[in-house]
Amino acid sequence: MNAVSSSVPSAPATPQGVSTAVQPPVQPSPKPMRRRYMAPLEPVSHRAKWLLGIGFFVLFLIVWSAVTFGGMVSPTFLASPLTMVREGILLFTEFNFLHDIGMTVWRVMAGFVLASAVAVPLGIAMGAWKPVEAFFEPFVSFCRYLPASAFIPLLILWAGVGETQKLLVIFIGSVFQITLMVAVTVGGARKDLVEAAYTLGASNTGIVRRVLIPGAAPGIAETLRLVLGWAWTYVIVAELIGSSSGIGHMITDSQALLNTGQIIFGIIVIGLIGLVSDFIFKTINRRMFEWSTL
Incomplete structure (x- = not known):
């Protein structure tokens, strides 16, 4: 018996007053997540967005200047940035280019408002009532x-x-x-909201007025913003033929004179006006539909 007990190792002695309970392992503190640059869908800060956007235009201007001032392209085919600026000043001071800009803006807005006044109610009707969609959709798609x-x-x-x-x-x-685009936006309404409105006693007309139209309003506004950009391309096409005023008319006259400086200036003015109108549209949409994620 003494031999057996002597073969069993004895537990190490613990100092008096020290607890023998097993302590849980200490969990390491989580490391802060590092920002993943250039990861898919990773957002950038507002400041970085502005810097990157401006950086592209700066790079474009540098390449344009190198090509033109370096003599890689003849001035007949591509004017330099300085020549373009001089021709632009000449347009405003001697050729009343401000009047051409005003005429083009008026044509775009008038034609776009007329199209919206017809298209938005028709699109809402097509999205809300499937018989109306079946009647109009083939012709509209054509x-x-x-x-x-x-x-x-x-x-x-x-x-x-x-x-x-x-x-x-x-x-x-x-x-x-x-x-x-409006018909697709209205037709994509959530079915559960429609059923809930019917449960609460809404009529067919009430469903359209109180569920479909408010739910689709942010998408409709975004559609109008996108199509407004397309309207600018159509007005230039319209002014290239049989017009006596407008930016497109000026571009046509400059092409006959091989004045690429004025042509480029007119194109840049169109882009700037479109950029400003798009910014205004986006700002209005954000103010009107602050609750939307668009």
């Missing part, structure tokens, strides 16, 4: 693929070369796009 510029010869025959022809080009180019 017309959506027709280029607005193809209608110019007919529109000149029907309406002449005045303002009506130019407004109709913008109208035709915008109305079918807006109609289908």
Whole structure:
């Protein structure tokens, strides 16, 4: 018996007053997540967004200057930035270019408002009522693929070369796009919200007024913002033929004189006006629909 007990190792002695309970392992503190640059869908800060956007234009200007001032391209085909600026000043001081800008802006807004006034109610009706969609959708889809510029010869025959022809080009180019996009937005409403409204006693008309239209309003506003950019392309096409004013008319005259400085300046003015209008549209949409994630 003594031999057996002597073969069993004895537990180490612990000092008096020290607890023998097993302590849980200490968990390491979580490391702060590092920002993953260039990861898919990773957002950037507002400051970085501005710097990156401006950086592209700076890089573009540097390349443009190197190509033109370095003599890689003839000035007949591509004017330098300084030549473009001089021609732009000349347009404002001697050729009343401000009037051309005003005419183009007026044509874009008038044609776009007319198209929106027709397309938005029709799109809402197509998205809300499937019989209406079945009746109009084949025709609207067919017309959506027709280029607005193809209608110019007919529109000149029907309406002449005045303002009506130019407004109709913008109208035709915008109305079918807006109609289908609005119909898709309205038709994508959540079914549970519609059923809940019926449960609460809403009528068919009430469903459209109180559920479908408010739910689709941010998407409709975003659709109008996108199509407004397309309207700028249509107005230039309309002004290239049979016009006596407008930015497109100025570009056509400059092309006949091989003045690439004025052509580039006109293109840049169109881009700047479009950028400003897009910024205004986005700001209005954010103010009107602060609760939306668009």
